[in-house]
Amino acid sequence: MRLIIIKPKTEFVVTVEAEITPDLAEKNVEEIKRFKVYYGKDRVELGELFEVTKEGDDKKLVLDGDFSRVKWIGCRMSDGEIVVKGNVGANCGAYMAGGKITIEGNADDWLGAEMRDGEIVVKGNAGNLIGCAYYGNATGMSGGKIVIEGNAGNYIGEKMSGGEIEIKGNAGDFIGTEMKGGTIIIHGSCGFVGGDMKAGEIKIGGEFELVPTFVMQEGTWVGDVNVKGEGIVRKL
Amino acid sequence: MHHMLHIKNGIVIDPKNGVKAEKMDIFVKDGKIVEEGEISKNEAKVIDASNKLVVAGGVDMHAHIAGSKINTGRTMRPEEMRVVRLIANKFRTAVGRVLLTSPAIGYEYAKMGYTSAFEAAQPPIGALHTHEELDSIPMVDKAALPVFGNWHFVLKYVAEKDMEKLKAFIAWAIERTKGFGVKVVNPGGVEAWMYGGNVSSLDDQVPGFNVTPREIITSLVKATEELQLNHSVHLHCNRLGVPGNYETTVESIKLVDGIKNDSRQVLHVTHVQFNAYAGDSWRTVASGAEAIAKTVNAMDNVTIDMGQPIFGHATAMTGDAPFQFTLHRLTGSRWSNKDSEIEGGAGIVPIAYLPKNPVHALQWAIGLELGLLTDSDKVVLTTDYPNGGPFTEYPYIMAMLMSKKMREGELERVSPFVQKASNLPAIDVEKSLEEVIHMTRSLPARVLGLPNKGHLGVGADADIAIYDLNPLEVDTSNDFEKIYKAFKTAVYTIKDGNILVKDGEMVDEYWGKTYWVDARGKADMEAIKDDLNEFFSKYYTVELQNYGVEERWLKKPERIVI
Ligand SMILES: [Zn+2]
Numbered sequence: 135m136r137l138i139i140i141k142p143k144t145e146f147v148v149t150v151e152a153e154i155t156p157d158l159a160e161k162n163v164e165e166i167k168r169f170k171v172y173y174g175k176d177r178v179e180l181g182e183l184f185e186v187t188k189e190g191d192d193k194k195l196v197l198d199g200d201f202s203r204v205k206w207i208g209c210r211m212s213d214g215e216i217v218v219k220g221n222v223g224a225n226c227g228a229y230m231a232g233g234k235i236t237i238e239g240n241a242d243d244w245l246g247a248e249m250r251d252g253e254i255v256v257k258g259n260a261g262n263l264i265g266c267a268y269y270g271n272a273t274g275m276s277g278g279k280i281v282i283e284g285n286a287g288n289y290i291g292e293k294m295s296g297g298e299i300e301i302k303g304n305a306g307d308f309i310g311t312e313m314k315g316g317t318i319i320i321h322g323s324c325g326f327v328g329g330d331m332k333a334g335e336i337k338i339g340g341e342f343e344l345v346p347t348f349v350m351q352e353g354t355w356v357g358d359v360n361v362k363g364e365g366i367v368r369k370l
Numbered sequence: 371m372h373h374m375l376h377i378k379n380g381i382v383i384d385p386k387n388g389v390k391a392e393k394m395d396i397f398v399k400d401g402k403i404v405e406e407g408e409i410s411k412n413e414a415k416v417i418d419a420s421n422k423l424v425v426a427g428g429v430d431m432h433a434h435i436a437g438s439k440i441n442t443g444r445t446m447r448p449e450e451m452r453v454v455r456l457i458a459n460k461f462r463t464a465v466g467r468v469l470l471t472s473p474a475i476g477y478e479y480a481k482m483g484y485t486s487a488f489e490a491a492q493p494p495i496g497a498l499h500t501h502e503e504l505d506s507i508p509m510v511d512k513a514a515l516p517v518f519g520n521w522h523f524v525l526k527y528v529a530e531k532d533m534e535k536l537k538a539f540i541a542w543a544i545e546r547t548k549g550f551g552v553k554v555v556n557p558g559g560v561e562a563w564m565y566g567g568n569v570s571s572l573d574d575q576v577p578g579f580n581v582t583p584r585e586i587i588t589s590l591v592k593a594t595e596e597l598q599l600n601h602s603v604h605l606h607c608n609r610l611g612v613p614g615n616y617e618t619t620v621e622s623i624k625l626v627d628g629i630k631n632d633s634r635q636v637l638h639v640t641h642v643q644f645n646a647y648a649g650d651s652w653r654t655v656a657s658g659a660e661a662i663a664k665t666v667n668a669m670d671n672v673t674i675d676m677g678q679p680i681f682g683h684a685t686a687m688t689g690d691a692p693f694q695f696t697l698h699r700l701t702g703s704r705w706s707n708k709d710s711e712i713e714g715g716a717g718i719v720p721i722a723y724l725p726k727n728p729v730h731a732l733q734w735a736i737g738l739e740l741g742l743l744t745d746s747d748k749v750v751l752t753t754d755y756p757n758g759g760p761f762t763e764y765p766y767i768m769a770m771l772m773s774k775k776m777r778e779g780e781l782e783r784v785s786p787f788v789q790k791a792s793n794l795p796a797i798d799v800e801k802s803l804e805e806v807i808h809m810t811r812s813l814p815a816r817v818l819g820l821p822n823k824g825h826l827g828v829g830a831d832a833d834i835a836i837y838d839l840n841p842l843e844v845d846t847s848n849d850f851e852k853i854y855k856a857f858k859t860a861v862y863t864i865k866d867g868n869i870l871v872k873d874g875e876m877v878d879e880y881w882g883k884t885y886w887v888d889a890r891g892k893a894d895m896e897a898i899k900d901d902l903n904e905f906f907s908k909y910y911t912v913e914l915q916n917y918g919v920e921e922r923w924l925k926k927p928e929r930i931v932i
Contacts, residue, residue: 175458270449 137192138166141185146203148174149223150183153206156193156214156233163188197222202242208235211252224261227254230278243287244268249297251278262287262306265299275299275316288325291318294334310336313365321370331358331365339370374399374409375867377834380419381841384426385808386816386825391841396424398832401866405828417869421840422861425807426824427485427833428764431814432604432640432675433755435475436489436503436514438496439687442706443469443718443756447685461879462508468683468760472506478762480509480870483835483860485882486815486823487761489514490604490640490754491555491689493710494521495912497547497919504884505925509863509870511823511833511882513550515604516543517689519557519586520714523898523905525579528589535901536593538893542902544599546918548886548927550818551601552594555689556608557586560714568692569608572621583608588625595629595636597889598932600819602631604638607645610693616658619645620665623672630671638817639666641677641754643737649791652729657792659739667745673817675750678737678767679723679730680759687757691715712909723759728787735784735792741771742797746805750814764810765857769850771801771809776850803841820885836862883928886921892932 137159152171161169166188167181180186193214201207202221212231221239230249240258246265260282265275266289274293281300288306291299295314300321307325310318313334323340328348344367348357354368375398382394397409434440444451447469455474456464464474479487487507492500492514504512518524518540527536540552558576559569565577572584591603607622609615619642626637639645646662649655666672686697691707694717698705701721708716723730737758741749751768755761770776774797781788781795789795801809815824822831839856846853863871870878906914921927 172457175463177457268449268452270447 137188137190137194139185139187139189139196139198140180141198142200142204143183143185145200146173146183148203150204151206152180152204153209154180154195155208155211156195156216157211158195159193159214202240205242208233211235221258227252227280230254240284241282246275246278246280248273249275249278249280251297253278254280256280256282256284259284259303260286260301263289263292265291265294265297267293273314285322290320291316294318304340309342310334310365310367319370328355328358328365328367330361330363331367332361332363333365335366335368337368337370373867374414375417375832375864375869376409376411376414377417377419377424377836380422380424380836382424382826383804383807383841384812384826385804386812387827389826390804396826396834398834398864398867401832401868403826403828403830403832415869417836417862419836419862421843423803423837423839423841423856424826425483425835425837426811426815426826426830427835427863427865428479428483428810429814429818429820429824430479430484430487430752430755430761431750431818432490432752433487433761434490434687434757435487435507435512435755436472437492437500438708439491439493439689439716439718440469440756441499441503442708443685443687444471446704446706446718447720450683450685461876468756469685472503473508476507476509477876480863480865480876481859481874482762482764482857483837483863483871484510484761484764485833485835485863485865486511486820488512488550488818491553491606491716492516492547492549493689493708493716494543494547494549494713495710495910495917497549498923501548501884501919501924508879508881509865511831511865511885511928513885514547515551515553515601516547516549517553517555517714518543518590519554520560522561522579522712522909523901524586524590525558525561525576525581526901528585529580531589533589533593533596534894535897536589537597538895538898539901540590540593540597540599541889541893542895542898544887545890548884548919548921548924550885550887551599551604552590553604553606553689554587554590555606555714556610556693557590557605558583559608560689560691563692563695563715572608572618572625584625587622591626591629591636595631597892599889600887600930600932601817602634602636602638602819604640606640606688606690607642610644610688610690611647611697613647613649613651613655616646616648616662619658619662623662623665623669626671627669634816634819635673635748636671637673639672639674641752641757642674642740643677643679643733643758644754646736646740655729655732655791657732657736657739657794659736660743660793663740663743666748667743673748673750673813674740674744675752675754675814676737676741676767677752677754677758678741679733680753680763680766681723681725681730681734682759683720683722684759685718685756686721687716687718689714689716691717693717694719697721711911712905725784728785728791731785731788732791735788735794738767738770738777739792739794739797741767741809742794742799742801746801746809747813749809750817751806751809762858765854768806768810768857769854771806772803772846772853773848773850774798774800775847800847803844803846832864832867834862834864835860836864881926883926884924885928885930888929888931
């Protein structure tokens, strides 16, 4: 019923960079084992670090074990499904264009950075910089949906232009900084919100701090006037 | 390493020595080109260059490859640092899209068959930093040109018309910075920027000093010629990036009318494309290239380089701090301003040249016009890296200068604004292979005053590039794709007789020399002692004795005593 199961063989001494996507499921096990990943600065084959088994024909990867030191999982994926049974490392789902990633544990920083479409669900907590633009780039997440069942860190949805980020718990500071579109929903509380926000909407259930450059209009805050923004911040 | 090489059966083009696509062998011993009789055939490593082009290694006389500007550019443009070119192994990690890391700069030059590269604007107070970075660039010989045009000592001595002190100061400054020559950036304009202004003509008064840009340029040229420095004054003109600036460029070039030097020009005007705009606003802007080319062609003591924009990403970084602010206001892009105390300043702004943008397309056309309309003995091929774009696209410029057909194809994809605002579409000139080889080798070597570079005559440094191109068969008008591909990656790059690139792949890392010029013997160094003490105690953040770079700190210094 599931297609590819990937399990770490050891505890990793340095981080692994593995741009694995459900496209792997179209290959046979031997080919998948030869897929190139970085282990620190060394270019190695997936099969050297992970056990790979194949069951059934779905376009689906099941990552079984601790992937907290494995970065770039699902990077640029456009369809299919990835289920991570444990924690996942940074940049998971970066530039994602479609499909679904479910993380049963926690996610590290840069989850869904610059993603364009698709869905990411984290059952645990997530780190900083969810759906952000990479440093130096102009636009973060532009479409799709990210759901965090737990809490999240700082810098959520920086420069995002579309799509939706929903955080069921609390979040940190700098939510929706330089946001240009899309929606951020935080059910719990968070810190500073909306700095240099140009457009889009942020809805918050709990406590939060707003930068002083927002004006109250018909029960919502509009700003950031500092950049002639028309973003909306409101209570959930 | 082989201390002798026998490069066999190649087709040699060596403009300096009048060799026009001749089948001949080249012999190398101990890093130099030698006569056949100097090597023993059974000991020499033989390189079969049959049907391949053999030329001197390329010489980049104007690029920004080291120092605080490029490093600030790297810092403020993390997005430039995501292209991984090489993972550390036998070589070091090489990273960068257009802004490259230091090792990447050396590697990319070597892959392209270039063996020398000059940092064109060293802030004097940042000399140590510049040399630390130059010492991290492998494969090529290098040097740096400190900037003089806004330095308070220079403004003072020009105002006082004290040539002896000016000469002594230049000699002192070049020695302290381990520099190579006199770079001048927007003379007087950067000092005016200290008060938020700029200069708008050669005759504006520089605030606080009783001098004009005209006087700064002519005095520095006179001092440089009296010192007999290897390289002439290297001028980044006033009013860069302003519509109508071509008139100032023409006027600046004419300032040296009548001044003579037997071995080289007395003024090199750099990245002229940025100073070749007619019109009086960005709406009426047009090419001023023809007037500049005519002026340069009519004089026998001026050279220029193109500053050709390449469509795609670039980063504007110059010592012309007021221009950089104007550019930031124009594009809304990130901006960094640098202050180098009483020496001048600099600015950095990211830019991308887009073919459909009318102004960018015009800049692209103007660069090519300058390359085509100026005598091939007077115009050097540059992109003013990274201001106009990557130096790795020099092969594109070479191919474009040689093929009208290629230009016609390119003109179809750029803004039609070019059709009315420039003459590029009407220019039929097609440079020969020999001419572009000259413009990338023997000419820049002569302009810099490096007699052992840019040619393959006996006694020259064994800096050699071999390309997969048979000049006896290639049709440069039509085979532009082949030309581009051939010059992109050398079959062999040889530096000081060492094979660094083979079949397009790097095989060895090598550390080139850093040239610096010692002219202290040509001036009365005592004359400026009191002024140095006074200025350093009053105006500098550093003590005089802590200022500058000692020769022993450099990896492989090559002192040129004049
Ligand atoms: Zn330059």
